[in-house]
Amino acid sequence: MMRRYGDLAGLMLYALLLAIAALFALVPIVVSIVISFDDRTFIGPFPPSEFSLRWYGEFLSDSYYHEGLKVSLLVSGIATAVSTTAGVMAAVALDRFQFPGRNVIQALLVSPLVIPTVVIGFAMLMFASRLGIIDGLPRLIMGHIIITLPYVVRTTLASLTGIRPTLYEAAISLGATPLQALWEVVLPLARTGIFAGAIFAFVMSFDEVAVSLFLSDPFTYTLPVALLAQMRADLNFTVAAVSVIFLLFTILLIWVIERLVGLDRLVGQGIYRG
Amino acid sequence: MPALDLQDITKTFAEVVAVDRASFTAEAGEIIALLGPSGCGKTTTLRMIAGFETPDSGQILIGGKDVARRRPYERNIGLVFQDYALFPHMTVADNIGFGMKHRGVARGEIPTRTADALARVKLSGLERRRPSQLSGGQQQRVALARALVTEPDVMLLDEPLSNLDAKLRHQLRVELREILSGAETTTIIVTHDQEEAMGLADRIVVMNGGKIEQIGTPQELYARPQTYFVADFLGGANWLPGRLAACAGGRAQVDTSVGPISGRATAALPPAAPVALCLRPERLAVLPDRAGAEDYETLLPAEVELVEHLGANLRYWLKLTSGERLHAEAKNLGAPLPDRKAPVQVGFNAEDGIVLALPQDGEA
Amino acid sequence: MRQRTLAAGLLSPAFAIFAVLMAGPLAILIDESLKPFVSGRIGGDDAGGLTLSHYGELMDPAYALYFADTFRLGLIVTLVGVLLGYPVAYLIARQAGPRLRSALIAGLIGMLFLSLIVRVYAIMMTFGPIGPLSGIGGLVGIEINSRAGTEMMVVLGLLHTVFPLVALTLVGTVQNLNPRLEDAALSLGAPRWRAFLAVTLPLSVPGMLSAGILGYAFCISNFVVPLILGKGFVLFVSNLIYFRFSEVNNYPSGAAISVIMILISMILFYGLMRLVRTRWQETGR
Numbered sequence: 001m002m003r004r005y006g007d008l009a010g011l012m013l014y015a016l017l018l019a020i021a022a023l024f025a026l027v028p029i030v031v032s033i034v035i036s037f038d039d040r041t042f043i044g045p046f047p048p049s050e051f052s053l054r055w056y057g058e059f060l061s062d063s064y065y066h067e068g069l070k071v072s073l074l075v076s077g078i079a080t081a082v083s084t085t086a087g088v089m090a091a092v093a094l095d096r097f098q099f100p101g102r103n104v105i106q107a108l109l110v111s112p113l114v115i116p117t118v119v120i121g122f123a124m125l126m127f128a129s130r131l132g133i134i135d136g137l138p139r140l141i142m143g144h145i146i147i148t149l150p151y152v153v154r155t156t157l158a159s160l161t162g163i164r165p166t167l168y169e170a171a172i173s174l175g176a177t178p179l180q181a182l183w184e185v186v187l188p189l190a191r192t193g194i195f196a197g198a199i200f201a202f203v204m205s206f207d208e209v210a211v212s213l214f215l216s217d218p219f220t221y222t223l224p225v226a227l228l229a230q231m232r233a234d235l236n237f238t239v240a241a242v243s244v245i246f247l248l249f250t251i252l253l254i255w256v257i258e259r260l261v262g263l264d265r266l267v268g269q270g271i272y273r274g
Numbered sequence: 275m276p277a278l279d280l281q282d283i284t285k286t287f288a289e290v291v292a293v294d295r296a297s298f299t300a301e302a303g304e305i306i307a308l309l310g311p312s313g314c315g316k317t318t319t320l321r322m323i324a325g326f327e328t329p330d331s332g333q334i335l336i337g338g339k340d341v342a343r344r345r346p347y348e349r350n351i352g353l354v355f356q357d358y359a360l361f362p363h364m365t366v367a368d369n370i371g372f373g374m375k376h377r378g379v380a381r382g383e384i385p386t387r388t389a390d391a392l393a394r395v396k397l398s399g400l401e402r403r404r405p406s407q408l409s410g411g412q413q414q415r416v417a418l419a420r421a422l423v424t425e426p427d428v429m430l431l432d433e434p435l436s437n438l439d440a441k442l443r444h445q446l447r448v449e450l451r452e453i454l455s456g457a458e459t460t461t462i463i464v465t466h467d468q469e470e471a472m473g474l475a476d477r478i479v480v481m482n483g484g485k486i487e488q489i490g491t492p493q494e495l496y497a498r499p500q501t502y503f504v505a506d507f508l509g510g511a512n513w514l515p516g517r518l519a520a521c522a523g524g525r526a527q528v529d530t531s532v533g534p535i536s537g538r539a540t541a542a543l544p545p546a547a548p549v550a551l552c553l554r555p556e557r558l559a560v561l562p563d564r565a566g567a568e569d570y571e572t573l574l575p576a577e578v579e580l581v582e583h584l585g586a587n588l589r590y591w592l593k594l595t596s597g598e599r600l601h602a603e604a605k606n607l608g609a610p611l612p613d614r615k616a617p618v619q620v621g622f623n624a625e626d627g628i629v630l631a632l633p634q635d636g637e638a
Numbered sequence: 639m640r641q642r643t644l645a646a647g648l649l650s651p652a653f654a655i656f657a658v659l660m661a662g663p664l665a666i667l668i669d670e671s672l673k674p675f676v677s678g679r680i681g682g683d684d685a686g687g688l689t690l691s692h693y694g695e696l697m698d699p700a701y702a703l704y705f706a707d708t709f710r711l712g713l714i715v716t717l718v719g720v721l722l723g724y725p726v727a728y729l730i731a732r733q734a735g736p737r738l739r740s741a742l743i744a745g746l747i748g749m750l751f752l753s754l755i756v757r758v759y760a761i762m763m764t765f766g767p768i769g770p771l772s773g774i775g776g777l778v779g780i781e782i783n784s785r786a787g788t789e790m791m792v793v794l795g796l797l798h799t800v801f802p803l804v805a806l807t808l809v810g811t812v813q814n815l816n817p818r819l820e821d822a823a824l825s826l827g828a829p830r831w832r833a834f835l836a837v838t839l840p841l842s843v844p845g846m847l848s849a850g851i852l853g854y855a856f857c858i859s860n861f862v863v864p865l866i867l868g869k870g871f872v873l874f875v876s877n878l879i880y881f882r883f884s885e886v887n888n889y890p891s892g893a894a895i896s897v898i899m900i901l902i903s904m905i906l907f908y909g910l911m912r913l914v915r916t917r918w919q920e921t922g923r
Contacts, residue, residue, distance in 0.1 A: 010831035014725050021722040021801070025749060027771060028760035028798065035763055082655075090652035097645035109652055112660055114907045116859030118876040119896040122883060123663035126670055126893070146659040149652065170359035172346045173324060174424065175376035178644055184372075188363050203751045210861040210876065214883070227755045231866060240763070243756035250751045254744050 029247065036240035055241035065242070068226035071140070075212075075222060076205040079144035084198045087152030088190075092182055094153075095160040096168065106157075113150040120147060121214030128215070136220030143211040148201035155200060159193020160186065192260065199257060203250075275338045277302040277460040278323070278428050283332035285318055292318040294484040295332070300428075300477075305454055305461045307475035309468060311507070315484040316464045320430050323462060325349050336427050347376070352421030352459070356433040358413045360405035366392070366416050367401035373424040391423040392416075395453060410438050411446055418450070422457055429454070429461040435470055447473050468508045472496070480504050500541040502630045505552045512553040512600045515632060518543055526629040531596035535572055537627030548632045557626035558602035560590050561619040562612045570621030576600065578616045592620060664900075671893035692894035701878075708874045711789060712857035715796040716850050719804045722797075724846065727808030732817065743809070749802035758866045761795045788871050795863035800853040807852060811845025812838075847914045855906045859899065875899055 039050035059065055087109075094106050112120065124143045133139055163186060171181035187194075212222040221229075223242075231239055276299035285293040293315040300306045308316035321327045323334060325346035334341050341349050352373075360369050370388045379387070392398050395415040405413055414434065421429060434450065435443045451474050454461050465471050471478050472492040480487045480495065480503070488495060488504045499505035506513075516530035526539040528551050537551050559570060560578075567573055574594055582589040588611070590602045600620060612618055672688040695701070730742050764771050767783070780786045815838060823833035864874040873881075875895060882892030 004829075006831045007829050010834065014728075017722055017725040018729060021726050021805075024722070024794075024798070025745070025801065028757070028764040029752075031764040031770060032756065032760040086651035086655055089648040093645040093648035097641055099642055099645055105649065105653070109656055114855070114900075114903050116861075116876055116896075116899050116903060118859065118861045118879050119667070119899055120663070122879060122892060122896055123667040124659070125883075126889065127663035127666045130666060142659055145655060149655060153652065164357065164359065166355045166357055166359040167361060169326060169346070170353065170355060170361070171372065172326075173351060173353035174373035174420070175347045176372070177347055178641060180376065185361055207751075207753045207755075209754055210880075213861075213880070224753065224755050228862065228866075231755070231759065239755070239759050243753070243759055246753045246756050250748055250753075253751065254748050257747075258740070258744060 032240050032243045033247070035237055036244045038237055038240070055237045056245075058238045059241045059245070062238070065223065065226055065238075068221055068223035071137070071220055072206055072223040075137070075140045075144050076202050078141050079148050079205050080198055080202040082141075082145050083148040083152045083201055084194065087149050087197070088156050088187075088194055091153050091156035091160055092186065095157055096178075096182065096186070106153075109153045110150045112146050113154075117147065117208060117210040118214075121211035124211070125214045134217075136215065136217035139215040139217075140212060140220065140222065143215045144205045144208065147208060147211060148205050151201040151204060152194075152197045155197030156190060156194050159190045159197075162193075163189050195260060196257060199253065203253065276300060276335075277304070277337060278462070279333075279335040279338075280319070280323070281333045281335070283319065283322060283329045283334065285315075285322060285327060285329050291484050293322070293329070296481070296484075296486050297332075298479050298486065298489055300460050300462065302460055303455075303458045305451075305463065305474060305476045307463045307465055307471035307478045308481060309465055309471040309478050309507070310481035311466055313483075314481040316466075316481050317432060319481070320432060320462060320464045323428065324351055324353055324430055350377075350424070350427045352424060352426035352429045354414075354417045354421050354429070354431045354434055356436060358405075358417040358437075360413055360416055360420075362405050364404075365401065366397075366403050366405070366408075369405070369416060370420045370423055373420060377424050379424075387423055391419040394422070394456065395419045396449070411442050414438070414446065415449075418453060422453075422459065426459060429457075429459045431461065431463045433465055434463060436465070436467065443470075450474060472508070480507065482507075498540045499552070499628060499630065502550065502552075502633050505628060505630055510555045510601070510603070512555065512558070512602075514551040514553065514598060514600075516549060516551065518545065518547050518549045518629070521545070521629075525624065528629055531598060532574055532594050535627065536624040537629040538625055539629050541630070543629065543631055549629050550632050552628040552630055553600065553622060553626060555589070555601050555603040557622055558600065559621040560592070560602050560604060560612075561621055562616065564619070567619060567621060571623045572621065572627075574620045576618055576620050578612050578614055578618055580614065581611050583611070590618075592618065594620075667893050667896055670890055671897050673890045675888050675890045692891045693898070695891070696895065696898065704873055704875050704878050707789075707872055708858050708876075711793055711796070711872070711874075712854050715793050715800060715857050716804075716854045718793070719797055719800050719853050720808075720846050720850050723801055723805035723808050723849065724812075724842070726805045727812050730805075730809050731812035743806075746802045746806050749798075750806070754799065754862045757798050758795055758863055761791065761798055762867060765791060765794055785871055788867070788869055791867040792864050792872050795867045796857050796860055799860065799863060800856055803856060804849045804853045807849040808842075808845060811842055811849065814845075815841050844914055844917075848911060851906055851910050851914065855903055859903060 036055055037051040037053065039052040039054065090109055094102060094109075121143060124139065124146070128134070128139045128142065133142075167185055167189070168181050171185045172178065176184065206222075207224060208222075209224045209228055212225045213228070216222060216225050227239055227242060278300040280299070281297050283293055283296045284291070296315070296319055298306070308319060310316050318327060322329050323336075325341065325344060325348075328342070336349060336351075346353075360366075361372065364372070367385075367388050370391055371384045374384050374387060388401065389398065392400060395418055397412060397415050397419070400408070400412070400416075405416070408416065414437075418434075435446060438446060447470060454474075463471070463474055465474075475492065477489060477491055478495055479489045482503045487501050488499065490498075492508075495504055496508055499508065505511055514528070514530045514532070514535065516528040516535075519527040519529045519534060521527070521539055521543050524539055525536060526543060526549070527534055527536050528549055530551065535551055543549060559566070561567055561573075576592040576594050578590060579593050579599070580591040582591070583606070586606055588604050588606050590604070592600045592602065594600065602620065671692055672690065674689045674691065726742070726746075730739055734742060763769050765774055766772060774790075780790055819837050819841070820833050823837045824830070828836065858874070859876060860874065861876040861880070864872055865877050865880075868874070868877070876899070879892045879895050879899070882888045882895065
């Protein structure tokens with residue numbers, strides 16, 4: 001009988017923790033969504049009594065945010081493109097070839113993940129100043145390239161390791177040179193991993209605040225920086241509206257990834273399943 | 275000039291000698307099997323012929339030319355991998371066309387040669403399929419067609435049948451032999467399955483611990499093994515250990531725990547060496563009573579421990595008076611089977627037993 | 639060897655990026671941290687010699703508060719994160735059917751992708767004074783407007799950030815545990831909870847430690863959460879760096895603090911993680 005109670009207690013604890021986790025994860029999101037429709041111009045208690053779309057309107061009409069959005073898309077887009085190209089090439093080299101120092105180089109390329117982004121932003125700022133680069137846009141691009149590169153290298157490598165080495169060898173034995181074998185056989189098979197890595201990199205770059213804070217200038221700033229300034233200055237619900245828009249975008253992105261890559265594949269099945 | 279010539283090939287990985295001074299040749303059109311347990315060096319040897327590994331010393335000549343400098347894509351080889359390695363993102367036709375494309379075959383020729391190759395492996399019409407839509411046996415044949423279509427100097431097959439289930443394996447073995455003979459290409463097959471080697475190959479190279487133990491046709495290896503390992507690895511074997519009493523003119527006498535027994539000697543044996551007599555199960559006659567005893571030179575009294583009724587065959591597990599155990603095999607011809615613990619006589623002749631030196635360092 | 643040149647060629651763009659955009663700035667950072675600070679000047683004084691004073695002054699108790707807050711709160715977040723993350727990971731790895739699994743993983747990745755700004759704002763609105771869950775502090779005896787209340791907000795903010803990361807990492811851990819082991823325990827007579835405590839949980843420990851270290855590293859380097867939710871009372875080392883730069887223009891000091899943070903992060907990632915991996919011989923991975 002003790003066993004049954006033990007099992008029951010365990011189960012209840014499990015369920016309780018799950019409930020707390022779920023609540024904790026979801027409630028803030030829900031609250032944000034609701035607040036974004038709050039019609040009041042003052043900060044009143046939750047839940048709001050009147051609803052409207054005014055904050056969405058504010059966001060959509062305010063050029064301050066538009067500027068930020070434009071810069072964010074540009075910076076993250078360029079940075080992701082550069083990182084993906086360089087990162088995929090590097091991952092292929094690290095996966096397929098043996099050479100001394102391979103592990104060290106791999107660790108180095110992934111190392112920016114280890115460094116706090118504040119530090120990266122700060123260091124990059126001083127570096128850019130020394131080089132005489134004072135314009136915000138190139139600085140931002142530089143900073144975002146270095147923070148996106150590790151993601152691409154990591155995910156591409158993970159994807160490449162899953163490709164059977166015999167496929168590459170088969171291509172070579174049939175007369176393809178290493179470069180041809182990589183381009184015609186290995187890379188197409190790693191396509192989904194590369195794509196996932198690029199998306200991941202883009203999102204992380206888009207979200208990045210600390211680096212952008214250091215590297216922006218009064219004329220060139222990213223959207224998160226704009227929102228941050230807004231939040232510190234005067235708390236209004238425009239941020240909520242933007243939050244919801246971001247949320248929708250995130251959901252869309254997840255859906256796209258699921259269709260194209262399959263989220264299960266990203267996390268993997270582990271060695272005991274399937 | 276042999277189509278393939280390996281001379282004194284050695285390869286060491288870290289501290290382990292994977293291949294130790296291996297030498298053999300293959301004539302044009304011959305099918306050679308590299309046979310041995312895992313870790314014996316057969317796969318390493320294959321990879322060196324293909325060019326994925328470089329030998330530390332020795333030479334590899336394909337068609338008389340030293341290929342040491344050449345990368346795999348510069349040697350004219352055809353490789354069939356154990357997992358077939360069909361490109362999953364390409365159709366069957368593209369898979370087969372891959373080698374031709376990279377070896378410079380004219381664009382216009384590729385479709386006809388592809389169709390031809392598929393016909394040879396009895397898979398006509400499957401050009402548009404993807405590898406994931408094919409069965410294991412079909413995948414294997416596509417892999418074969420892909421390698422053959424480039425008309426390689428040497429075909430290399432790595433455990434071609436091990437991924438298939440037993441029934442399919444037997445069927446495909448015959449087909450494989452037909453396809454390979456029909457193509458008249460020199461072929462090297464790596465396998466750990468002795469039945470596979472004996473069924474497919476013209477000659478077998480038996481390897482153990484990096485060294486070549488013996489090279490010969492299946493018959494030669496089975497009937498006249500020169501080492502303990504070869505006798506034990508190919509086919510079933512019973513071993514009666516003892517000391518060499520006398521050895522002359524191909525005949526040897528061994529003092530065993532059940533008395534002196536005569537057998538054949540296939541290799542030179544040092545005097546008074548520790549040896550063992552190898553008795554093939556199918557050569558041992560199990561006689562329930564004295565009937566037929568006069569046909570045999572040696573008769574050993576034994577007790578039946580177990581009779582396995584395996585359908586077409588019967589397997590007897592017998593215990594000799596000295597405690598040694600033997601197993602014998604006979605065709606099931608419907609005769610009544612002896613009971614457990616029944617006393618029988620095990621009969622055989624001198625030519626049924628092979629006397630071989632026991633390996634020194636506990637490899638037995 | 640032709641292979642080597644191809645490999646080198648493929649590696650060169652990434653390596654060039656690394657050299658220019660990582661090694662370069664880091665070198666400048668270290669260099670700057672050793673320069674003396676001249677107030678009113680932007681950046682360190684080039685004329686003066688090298689000095690370790692900026693590192694030295696970090697020993698001062700005034701700074702200790704920042705470090706202490708950072709490490710202490712980070713630890714709390716990590717512990718709660720693993721506590722909440724593990725059941726979710728277990729659910730996904732062992733019990734969820736394929737559809738629920740997809741949905742949950744999608745949810746976690748969604749949380750991961752969620753903009754930090756959105757997160758912080760949502761936490762502020764939900765748990766803050768005007769929010770529906772503002773009473774949460776009351777449950778554990780914390781007054782919302784006190785320092786403890788602010789700390790709680792920071793913890794909640796960090797937790798929301800780090801939770802999906804920890805949970806997803808743990809999914810990998812639990813997936814690589816042989817489910818047959820728990821079954822074996824059950825067949826030997828142990829009730830579910832016993833089997834879990836005796837078999838599954840101990841085997842999960844290396845994974846939990848890894849996920850924890852990962853989460854902790856992200857916590858202590860977080861910038862936005864303490865900046866907004868800390869309301870100026872609770873500040874992390876990352877914020878300190880920023881203020882050194884933006885308010886006091888004391889670049890050398892900011893650089894010195896940055897170097898210290900890098901070292902701490904490296905110890906966490908390369909030191910502790912490796913320790914966990916080798917000491918506990920994780921199954922699978």
